[in-house]
Amino acid sequence: MTYHRSGRLVGVIAAAVLVLPAAAACRAGSTPAAKASSAHGRLYAMSRALRIGVKNDQPGLSLADPTGTEYTGLDIDIAGAVATALHDKPVFQALVSNTRESMLLSGAVDLVVASYSISEERLKVIDFAGPYLIAGQAILVRADDKSIIGVDSLKDKITCGTVGSNSPARLAVKFGGSEDAKNPWGRTHLRLDAGYSECLQDLLNKKADAVSTDDSILAGYANSPKYRGRVRLLPERFTTHREYYGIGIAKGDHADIALINATLRQMIKDGRWEKIVRKNLGATAQQFLRPESRPSPPS
DSSP states (O other), X not given: OEEETTSOEESOOGGGOOOOGGGTTSOTTOOOXXXXXXXXXXXXXXXXXXXXXXXXXXXXXXXXXXXXXXEESHHHHHHHHHHHHTTOOEEEEEOOGGGHHHHHXXXXXXXXXXXXXXXXXXXXXXXXXXXXXXXXXXXXXXXXXXXXXXXXXXXXXXXXXXXXOSHHHHHHHHHHSSSOTTSHHHHHHEEEESSHHHHHHHHHTTXXXXXXXXXXHHHHHHHSTTTBTTEEEXXXXXXXXXXXXXEEEOTTOHHHHHHHHHHHHHHHHXXXXXXXXXXXXXXXXXXXXXXXXXXXXOO
């Protein structure tokens, strides 16, 4: 599904419309003037378009076209289904990892669907719905570089990550003994960019030897026409830690969180979620569809 930044949906799939029992009085496709209640939160009640913060540079997950007006990817399809359940049209606002919380807290966006891992630290300032995808940390290298065969190979290399991501901290712990990416090892061996598209350029320009983050993100780059054949994704996740992608929302909106979670559960149950994963992650989709990797949003 392709979305315009203005909120107009292109090629709307009828099956993406979900009307929960609590919203049965509203006709699908209408724009009801609902009032907030115990069953409907503030996002469901508002009449304007739903502002959703997304990445604009992650093929397979969330990618904007060159004009910055049309978005495609797994995150975008999930965001579109959630907007439909909230009876709103989505308007996408590009952000980077380091601005996700600040844009939610300032009210610049209503939701964030941006490869956004649920963590204890983040739950101190915002809430999450989901998860809707479970990822693991992996490594992307130049296609012709055979010197990196696993995580231990990174000890003496330069690895790129992004500001605001949890991934560089795990390498800082492994090789430098602390989570601080600016520890002595990190200052020499970690390169932190604003976004992964910058990391890809640094990788190809040999300013970095590897990029390490969620395999869902890296798989999108490896499979994209721009980078296919120039980079390769190492086949194994190198940590048992898993990233549970959630939908960020301002604290206290329990009714909307419940509605979003019910939407996600229904999508997983009726097969729409699997179709979205297969469409956007291609050959790498199967590892996200294994029983142990299937998300289970709380009821």
